[in-house]
Amino acid sequence: MTERDPLTAPIEGAERKTVGGVVCDIVRIGEARVRRTIYEPGFTWQTHLKKAVTSELCMHAHVGFLARGHLEAHFPDGCRRDWVAPAVVYLEPGHSGSVVGDEQAVLIEVDFEGETVKRFGMPAAHTHE
Helix, strand or coil, X not given: CCCCCCCCCCCCCCEEXXXXXXXXXXXXXXXXXXXXXXXXXXXXXXXXXXXXXXXXXXXXXXXEEEEECEEEEECCXXXXXXXXXXXXXXXXXXXXXXXXXXXXEEEEEEECHHHHHHHHCCCCCCCCC
């Protein structure tokens, strides 16, 4: 019998989406949603999601907890952010990203879809402040 990994197992009642090889389970709670995203080793924004969402960069804000793995984000101005689990992730729109290493990255987020920046009081774009 294969042991089930509770961090990546399907979530009962969640809406499951797979886009560009990225698996996302979403549960809506009031006006918010809790989202668990599983990024496989080798994932890059340019290779896996850019064509699927038809934008140069990820225009979503991310607020959550990296429960497994190593993620890095890149901004057009050359800045880079790096998280190794366990870590809190706070990321403005206008970035690309990738998984570092040979382990899945599992990110658990809370968002408000198009209103995440406003609801969390985040900057609308990357700054150096």
